[in-house]
Amino acid sequence: MALMSPRHCPSSSRLPEPVRRIETGPWTIELLPGSAYATRYVPTQAAIGFAFDSQRGLHAIGSDRVLPFTAVPNGLAFVPAGCDVLSESPQGGEYLRVIRTDGIALVGDRAFNNRIDPQATKLALRMRNALLQASVVDDWESWALALAERAQRHDAVPMPHTGAITGGRMRLLDEFIDASLGGPLSVKAMAQLFGLSEGYFMRAFKTTTGKSPHAYLIDRRLAKARALMRDSPASLSDIALTCGFNSQAHMTTVFRQRLGVSPAQLRWG
Numbered sequence: 265m266a267l268m269s270p271r272h273c274p275s276s277s278r279l280p281e282p283v284r285r286i287e288t289g290p291w292t293i294e295l296l297p298g299s300a301y302a303t304r305y306v307p308t309q310a311a312i313g314f315a316f317d318s319q320r321g322l323h324a325i326g327s328d329r330v331l332p333f334t335a336v337p338n339g340l341a342f343v344p345a346g347c348d349v350l351s352e353s354p355q356g357g358e359y360l361r362v363i364r365t366d367g368i369a370l371v372g373d374r375a376f377n378n379r380i381d382p383q384a385t386k387l388a389l390r391m392r393n394a395l396l397q398a399s400v401v402d403d404w405e406s407w408a409l410a411l412a413e414r415a416q417r418h419d420a421v422p423m424p425h426t427g428a429i430t431g432g433r434m435r436l437l438d439e440f441i442d443a444s445l446g447g448p449l450s451v452k453a454m455a456q457l458f459g460l461s462e463g464y465f466m467r468a469f470k471t472t473t474g475k476s477p478h479a480y481l482i483d484r485r486l487a488k489a490r491a492l493m494r495d496s497p498a499s500l501s502d503i504a505l506t507c508g509f510n511s512q513a514h515m516t517t518v519f520r521q522r523l524g525v526s527p528a529q530l531r532w533g
Contacts, residue, residue, distance in 0.1 A: 281297035281299075281490070281494060281530070282297070283295065283296055283297065284395040284396065284398075285395075286395065286404060287365075288404040288405055288408070289366075289404075289405045290364050290365055290366035290368065290405075291362060291363070291364060291365065291404065291405060291408040291409075292362075292363045292365055293360070293361070293362050293363075293391060293395070293404065293408060294360070294361045294362075295358070295359075295360055295361075295391075295392055295395040295396070296356075296358065296359040296360075296361060297358060298317055298319075298355070298356050298357045298358045298359075298487060298490070298491065299355075299356045300353065300354050300355060300356055301351075301352065301353060301356050302351075302352035303349075303350075303351060303352070304348075304349065304350040304351075305349055306346060306347070306348050306349070307343055307344075307345055307346070307347065307349065308345060308346075309345055309363050309364065309365065309369075309370075310342070310343065310344045310345045310363075310364070310369060310370040310372060311342070311343050311361055311362065311363050311370075312340075312341070312342055312361070312362040312363075312370065312411055312412055312415045313340070313341040313342070313343070313359055313360060313361050313362070313377075314338075314339070314340055314341065314359065314360040314384065314385075314388040314411070315335045315336070315337060315338070315339040315341065315357055315358075315359055315377070315378075316337060316338070316357065316358040316359065316360070316388070316392065316483075317335075317337055317357030317358050317359075317483070317487055318334070318335060318336055318337045318357065318434055318438055318473075319334075319335045319353050319355060319356055319357035320332065320333060320334045320335070320353065320355075320431070320435060321333060321351065321352050321353030321354065321356075322350075322351070322352055322353075323349070323350060323351040323352070324348070324349075324350040324351075325343070325347060325348075325349055325350075325351075325375045326347045326348055326349075326375055327348075330350060333351075333377075333431075334431030334432075334434055334435065335357065335377060335378060336378050336380070336431075336434060336472055336473050337357075337473050337474075337475065337480065337483065338380055338385045338388075338473050338474040338475055339377055339378040339379060339380065340377075340378075340379040340380070340381050340384045340388075340414065340415060341375075341376060341377035341378070341379070341415075342370075342372050342374075342375060342376050342377075342415045343375050344370075344372055344373050344374065344375060345369065347375055357487075358392075358487070360388050360391060360392060362408050362411055362412065364408075364412070370412055370415070370416065371416045372415070372416060380471075380472070380473065380474040381414050381474075382474060383410075383414055384411060384414040384415070385474055385475075387407055387410055387411045387414070388411065390407060391404075391407050391408075391411075392523070393523060393524035393525075394524075396523050396524055396525050396530070397524050397525055428468055428471045428472040429468050429469055429471075429472040429473075433458060434472070436457065436458075437454060437457065438484070440454070440457050441454070441481060441484050442484065442488065445484065445485060445488055445506070445507050445508045446505070446506055446507070446508055447508060448508070449481060449508070451465070451466060451477045451478060454477055454481075465477065482518060482522065483522070485507045485508050485509065485518070486507075486518065486519065486522055486523070488506075488507045489503050489504070489507045489509075489515060489519075489527065490530065492506065492507070493527060493530065493531045494531075500512050500515070500527050500528065500531070503515070503527075512527075515527060516528075
């Protein structure tokens, strides 16, 4: 997927969240922050990736054709060594990248992305939280190996699901949510955007992303709050209300539950 590369972002007077990295045994593990990027590269080592956020842009993966892409949240990805990658996105999205550095090649000669794998999601979330907390833990190597095993399964290339939310609908939903974050937003309102029943929408969304619409809404609130913490001087209390949290305390609770750190730790840590 596009975000397997180091990012080359447009210059800005504001500092983005840093790339968080740990090197352990034969693995390098990086958490790339959500930000705009444009890059072209040929990886010398295969890489496993995991997209936490939905995003869209243009890419050419092992091809001369530059095409639009949509990355779904919770999407597992793989890029083999020697695969020519061109990719750009005006917003990007938070992304986990895992590389093996001891010369043992990761199995696979075909790039893929947008694979929904519940076990890979659990591993990626655990690794993100540990990186955000700068935790020194003993499980990094086992986590990385387990994620590699999920990516190397024979059914790794995703197949279209009947009833899934399409990339175009995902884009419309993101725009609808982002425009409505300051107030209450129900699953029913999301379903009505596409003329679907609430039950059908919930099932289709879970098929596409591996998470519920409610959980996705919370993640969009978190992503918006992190972007405002990075890009604006607004107070945490104002950011909380702008993103639809009841209060700064509510936002802090959700940050700790989902990310393992407080907003203040991310902003000033």
